[in-house]
Amino acid sequence: MVLDGRAFRTRDGQPAADTVIAGFLRRTPERLFFEPRTADGTPVEPHPALQVKTLLRSGYRLSHQFKASWGPVTVRDLVAQVQRDHRPALAASPEGAWALDALSLAHKPGDTFLDGTGTRVHVDAVMREALATLEAAQAELAEGMRAGRPEVPKRKQGIYAHPCGGLHYFQAVAGWARHARVRKAWRERLDTQVDVLLYRLDSEGRQYEAALASMPAAYRLPLLVQMLKFQGHLLETLGRYRDDTGWRPTPAQQRTVERARTALETTVRRLNAAGAFDGLPAIAAQQPQLALDLVGDTCHAAHGEALWRAPPLSAPSAPAPRR
Structure with a gap:
């Protein structure tokens, strides 16, 4: 669904979203929740609110009935x-990205809701x-960028403590700027964060290449999958930011995007040469999490590449409230 949205269907021809809801959504007297895993152990919702966010990003309206x-x-x-599950710490939590995205997609500036404790929450x-949290998490990278350092080492600090970097x-944060008044208020701060994101391409790329050159062959495949994750998510993030907010990269920024596409193509070729795609069943039997990462990150990578292969969307206006 990341790649194909509502068009994605299961083998029996049913919309994937219908299958997810019918097969894995559960309820108790207190709440709705998704079954943690399928019968074969595949995670259904490894991150809070992932499924709701995916439905909203796929274009399902609030009124859509499953x-x-x-x-x-x-x-x-x-x-x-998602609203009832909200807690004040969510905005600063690495695991809060999908819930923040769902709240952003379901609301407009000025909206409020009641959380599970009866507290009124202001979405703005x-x-x-969340924006302040992003800035703090990327502060070391921003400092390295301003100082002209070729790289900032990854030590699981700051933004590297988050899933998918x-x-x-x-x-989730930058998508809120799809609204014109948010874009106006946040423009300079988001411009800086985009520059940091572009800086990360070479900063992290150098470290990946150095690791590939020095590590034993047994660790090569997991590292290549990590590279796929980073490069694909980077392109997806920049493409989504462009389409959500009307951002237009400068010529220098566009050249960085094109270098990210080239880096991703090289990584995919390396993975193919290593037998990752043809050997997926064997990988799944021996390293199930690596196989899940390979499938999921390939979808994100394909989505990111597709966003930059297609013509950009027109600059957005604030969407009408979903009914």
């Missing part, structure tokens, strides 16, 4: 559960805190 195992449920019902305040968090 058939759960017990009866009808709407996207609005699922968003309401949540997103402002914080790129989903960037998407």
Whole structure:
């Protein structure tokens, strides 16, 4: 669904979203939730609110009705559960990216909602805190960029403590700028964060290449998958930011994007040469998490490449409230 959205279907021809809801959504008297894993152990929702965010990004409106195992449920019902699950620490949590994205996609500036404790939450305040969190998480990289250092070492610090290098968090925060008044207020701050993101291409790329040259062959495949994750998510994040906000890269920024595309192509060729794609069943049997990463990150990479292969969308206006 990351790649194909609502068009993605299961082998029996059903919309994938229908299958996810019918097969894995559960309820108790207190809440709605997704079954943690499928029968074969595949994670269904490894990050909080991942499924709701995916439905919203795929274009399902709040009023869209699905058939759960017990009866009808709407996207609005699922968003309401995300709202009830909200806690003040969410905006600063690495695992909060998908919930922040869902709240951003379901709301407009000025909106409020009640969380599970009955506290009224202002969406603008949540997103402002999230932007400050992103800036703090990328502060060391920003300093390295301003100082002209060729790289900032990755030590699981700051943004590197986030899943997928914080790129989903960037998407969630920057996506709020799809609204004109947010773009106006945040423009300079987001411009800086985009520059940091572009700086990361070479900063991290040098470290990956050095590791590839020195590590034993047994570790080569996991590292190549990590490279796929970073390069694909980077392109996806920049493409989504462009389409969400109307950002247009400068010629220098566009050249960096093209270098990211070339780097991704090289990584895919390396993975293919290493037998990653043809050997996926064997990888799944021996290293199931690596196989899941390979499939998921390939989808993100394909999506990122497709965003930059296609003509950019027209500059956005603030979307109408979803009914």
